[in-house]
Ligand SMILES: Nc1ncnc2c1ncn2[C@@H]1O[C@H](COP(=O)(O)OP(=O)(O)OP(=O)(O)O)[C@@H](O)[C@H]1O
């Protein structure tokens with residue numbers, strides 16, 4: 496009990512390891528194979544996503560031209576050689592507005608198409624699952640808990656719906672942004688780009704160090720959280736037992752020990768993860784200073800325009816964001832791979848074949864049932880019914896009596912072909928029940944199980 500991991504009050508922390516698929520590539524391949532029928536819409540979505548991002552990226556560069564115009568105009572005014580050309584600035588601003596409006600429209604269409612795809616995919620998945628449930632052999636349901644099956648239909652499909660939508664969009668836009676911004680930065684100035692890009696390995700190194708250091712505290716936090724939760728549940732659940740045996744003090748002491756450990760690991764792990772942002776910002780600001788220095792130098796030399804420095808700063812801001820997003824998306828993809836693995840596992844379960852090639856008709860049967868030397872075990876190594884024979888005629892009332900676990904229910908399940916016999920045969924009016932269509936066969940019988948609840 497104490498080893499159980501639960502999502503407690505602090506359980507949802509961002510650094511928790513996400514659930515991983517056993518076969519990431521295979522599961523993703525299956526998911527994409529399933530989505531293959533939406534190829535056309537995918538391409539449409541991709542084009543609009545790229546276009547929306549590209550238009551967005553172009554914005555700062557054009558806006559920078561307005562600043563340059565303003566700056567040059569001011570300098571000219573001071574020198575007495577001219578003035579600010581407001582009509583030109585107005586044109587530039589109009590262009591920028593147009594760009595941003597177009598970008599927003601593209602993103603809107605992209606979102607519309609993507610939401611449609613993800614909802615259609617999950618709609619069809621649910622439909623397939625619900626069809627599949629009716630074709631699965633009884634064995635499948637008896638060897639799993641209801642909760643396990645249910646979670647594939649609800650949780651896993653929900654996870655897929657959410658992650659397909661989010662991760663696809665984010666992946667495309669972040670990669671496009673990263674590439675686009677890099678190109679724009681290079682087009683402005685190579686040296687400043689180098690300085691800006693240099694921040695990346697430095698901050699990655701720092702993040703890596705801090706992460707490695709804090710990992711053990713996160714693990715300890717998870718472990719003690721599980722322990723404390725387990726203790727609380729056990730001690731409250733079995734409160735009278737604790738009192739009867741005078742164990743209050745022991746229980747308290749144990750709880751205090753683990754609670755203390757949880758306190759220590761929780762605050763350390765949270766301190767380290769809280770430190771991350773300020774450190775990142777500090778490194779980022781150092782980069783800014785370097786870029787600003789270089790920009791000033793180049794501006795004095797006249798090799799760069801003032802507006803370009805301004806756009807460059809905007810690009811730096813846009814550069815780190817997609818990197819963080821890509822990191823998030825990889826997490827999302829992990830959980831969607833795990834969910835898709837479970838859903839497709841379910842969809843690929845072997846089915847009950849419903850139809851023999853030439854099924855016997857059930858018309859004009861009387862209802863004589865013969866069991867002939869029936870041998871059966873749920874597990875072929877553990878035979879439960881050994882050589883059972885019976886001959887029941889139409890109209891007879893029969894009771895099968897035996898101790899619990901003798902196999903009474905099993906015999907009825909065999910008659911309904913929830914399972915097939917391992918040896919011998921069952922016949923209805925001389926027809927082997929394996930020659931009937933399963934649904935026809937089951938139509939002939941009525942069955943009330945012992946765990947059926949009767950309300951009156
Ligand atoms: N789905 C299953 N998988 C494996 N073993 C099973 C399964 N269902 C039943 N058994 C085992 O088969 C044996 C016969 O079970 P069955 O349910 O037919 O007994 P029963 O005669 O109906 O008993 P009861 O009087 O308790 O209803 C038991 O040992 C039981 O544990």
Ligand SMILES: [Mg+2]
Nearest residue numbers: 903904905945
């Ligand atoms: Mg029974």
